[in-house]
Amino acid sequence: MAEKKLETFTIQEYLEMEENSVEKSEYDHGQIVGMSGGSIDHAIIGSNINASLNTAVQKKKLACITLNSEARVYIDAANSFVYPDGMIVCGEVEISEEDPHAVTNPILIVEVLSKSTERYDRGDKFHKYCSLPSFQEYVLIDSKKPVVDVLYREGQASWKMVTTIGLDKEIYLHTLDTVIPMEAIYRNTLQLGPPVFGRD
Secondary structure: OOOOOOOOOOHHHHHHHHHOOOOOEEEEOOEEEEOOOOOHHHHHHHHHHHHHHHHHHHHOOOOEEEEEOOOEEEEHHHOEEEOOOEEEEEOOOOEOOOOOOEEOOOOEEEEEEOOOOHHHHHOHHHHHHHOOOOOOEEEEEEOOOOEEEEEEEEOOOEEEEEEEEOOOOEEEEOOOOEEEEHHHHOOOOOOOOOOOOOOO
């Protein structure tokens, strides 16, 4: 039996479809991948972390901007367009030649994890981001329990990860030289559970 070929699209076709669609999709080497809707807590956490990042940028008077999940990132090396849950660009905002609505130089990227996206966010999506020369820090926020992983680049070839657990803690962001309380990230969530370390 012949293998069924998946339909492929050009970047221009993807951008035209995205412009006319009410739902967001990502683009991966000719494939258009629909994005699943997130939970209420996912949306709350996304708003909280972006507000905290914006406050930190303003307090430190940094030449940076905070972008939420409406902004696309174009990753040339991966031939992909993706939507992070949040990001920071410092200095001049570099716009994709392929798409005037996509940036190419985030220094920090945030993903709020869900059951359907966690494997991708920790794996292939992170590897795509790593091909961006500007990318220095990755913040992964668990939407079900108060656990945040911060990955930061050390040199050109290695990354370190710090895991923070508990609402009474705070995370440190190297790119901004600032701390954000975990309580601020998870403020007003509706169904946050305790950290799970194992089962009897």
